Amino acid sequence: MHSIRTLAFNQRLSELEVLEIDNPSCTAKIALQGAQILQFQPKQSAQPLLWLSSANSGKRGKALRGGIPLCFPWFGSHPQGLQPAHGFARNQLWTLQEVSYDAEQATHHVDFTLQDSPATRQIWAHAFRLKLRISCGQTLNLYLQVENTGQKAFDFSFAWHSYFQVKQIQHTKIQGLQQAEFMDQLNHHQRDVEDQAVTFQQETDRIYPKALGHYRIEQADAQTISIRAPECDSVVVWNPWQAKSERLGDIVAGDWQRFVCVEVGQIAPQQVRLAAGAASYYQLQIAHV
Template identity: 45%
Template structure:
């Protein structure tokens, strides 16, 4: 692990009452907190026009236990999305978000901000769930916008197929929130037995629980809500997911306050369902997500 003391604006610490190691990033352009578990961005604040704005939502009820998913920020779902197709006892959304990643490189310039690179390789544990050799690299760029570069490398000698998603949580007043950029795209409605539907509304608005998978999109979205600057997402990944648990589901989630459904929504980018990826030995795939306001 690089010596963070040699890099201006980086501080290593452990979250209170937990064993979750994090890196705090503080530069003239932004402030961020990144967990080594999952290489997960927990917090990102811009310093645009000297006014800090949170671009991510993080639950107040997280217990921050090693090996347990952290609710909020940008968890990484890999190598499957949702429940496993055949093994119901396997971890939801795969294993990448619940494992410690290794910080492999850091850099900083006043103009470009901080860039941190994390990696995760297969182990006996991962092969017990998904029997493939791989290397994952997550490069996180913290400047006026937050940019995530994700690389999947097949280091084995057979093909493998995977899904992935950046399960991004964003602050929003759900009663006024609109998600733009998905008009006229097909989606799978997970609340209607995976029924295939067409997005006929110009914007997605929220009057009840929403849980939709859009396998193939153009990768550009906008989140609007009252008393908040718009948040823009841009990705070269094919798929998107839009989710809000609403009242009843939020009450069943132990790491979400009963009324917190009013304060966030998820717009996720990735490769899901029909957009899953088959990767040959020694080949790699590369994805990017940019979040800005």
Template identity: 70%
Template sequence: MHTIKKLELNQQLTDLDILEIDSPSCSACIALQGAQILQYQPKHRATPLLWLSQVNTGQLGKALRGGIPLCFPWFGAHPQGLQPAHGFARNQIWELQNVSYDEAQAIHHVDFILQDSPETRKIWSHAFRLKLRISCGRSLNLDLHVENIGSQAFEFSFAWHSYFQINQIRQTEIHGLQNAEFIDQLQNNHHFLETDAVTFQQEMDRIYPKASGYYQIVQAHAEPIQIAAPSCASVVIWNPWQDKAERLGDIAEGDWQHFVCVECGQIASETVRLAAGSEVHYQLKITDL
């Protein structure tokens, strides 16, 4: 079963259309803005896998905090500082092409497309097409195709800015990054080597340009969350901690303790140069099985 309705936050209808999915395997909500999955909960699990802020405004054109926003065609600050951070794909209305249901596997497949337009060319002057398939079942799968449909090569970076719901950030570990080099954005972008599991005692903002593509979120009294993105070279680990969460303004008081971002993509030294007429494909799989 699937329906389209307005996003509900704080008991109020907002401007954003969302697709609601319910099947024997999972429930999920996907915003047409950004083709952004906002909520995903397998039926075998007592709590959602993704975290969504309940103090989002839900205004058209304003990024939503939580779920899995797609940062494209750049991650972080604009290379020349001329445009907003994280690109424009998460703020655009994507075309919903198809919703299908595989009854045998209890999986919904949702297909979106975003192509350059006069609006995007004011921000980034390249001809492109993004195709995104979101598959919701006992696991969550995202498949992204980036196509250069223009006559000149372009460069891009991207990330799935995934927010995972956790019990308590101080009791959470990220596994799979041992021996990976990272850039600490809170220490003047100095480079360090990860020696053990990642733990949290303060604000964290680390870019791992070249990582394994396989990670685990480990916490007490819960099954580990498994993240597989073998086609993505990079990953970012982020939590704002208390002071920054208060400055951001779209995170409810104390909620910074209940999410962690593990963001797979192509970042920093792994920016992609895509020739005219070419395409690349990236995948992300999330499960607790």
């Protein structure tokens, strides 16, 4: 048996619609705002792959903390500081094109699109179309196509701002970034080279502009999480620790210990120049191993 239905993000507070998926492989929830997968748990796993804050209000147009928000057409602060951080894609209502079910693979495929509108052109004056497929089976797969539908080339950056659930951040490490150069966002963008697995004893915010595309989140007494993003050059590793999480306001006290962000994408200076009529493609695969 398999099922998919629409429900409110939060029965008391939400202005958002969410698709709930249940099939023999997994359970999942996807918000139509941002085409954002919020929850995913393989049925063979004892714990969810993704972390979602219980402090989200579910108000329309407000970013949801957790799951996998898509940051587009820029990551981080706006280049001129004139617009909100992380672009607009995560706050827009996407068009749900199709939901299909592959019985042989026990996998749901959910297809979304987002294209330019008067509202987006006030923020970013380019014609574009995004196509996103979210495949929920034994693994979680995201496929993104960025298309330039205008007459002029444009530059963009993006990231899947993935929040992974961990038992305790202090006993978590990230493998796969050894020998990669990074910029320390908490130390005036100082550059250094990672010489071992990334561990956490304090607030961490590092950008690796050029990495290898395969990472593992290893935990004491919990399943390892595999992350594959072969077309994505960049990765960010982030945890706010206690003091910053209290300033953010949408993280319940203590929850900073229960997630880590490993965010793959194309982040400056690895941004993409896309010619008129051209398209670029990216994929992300996440699984317990």
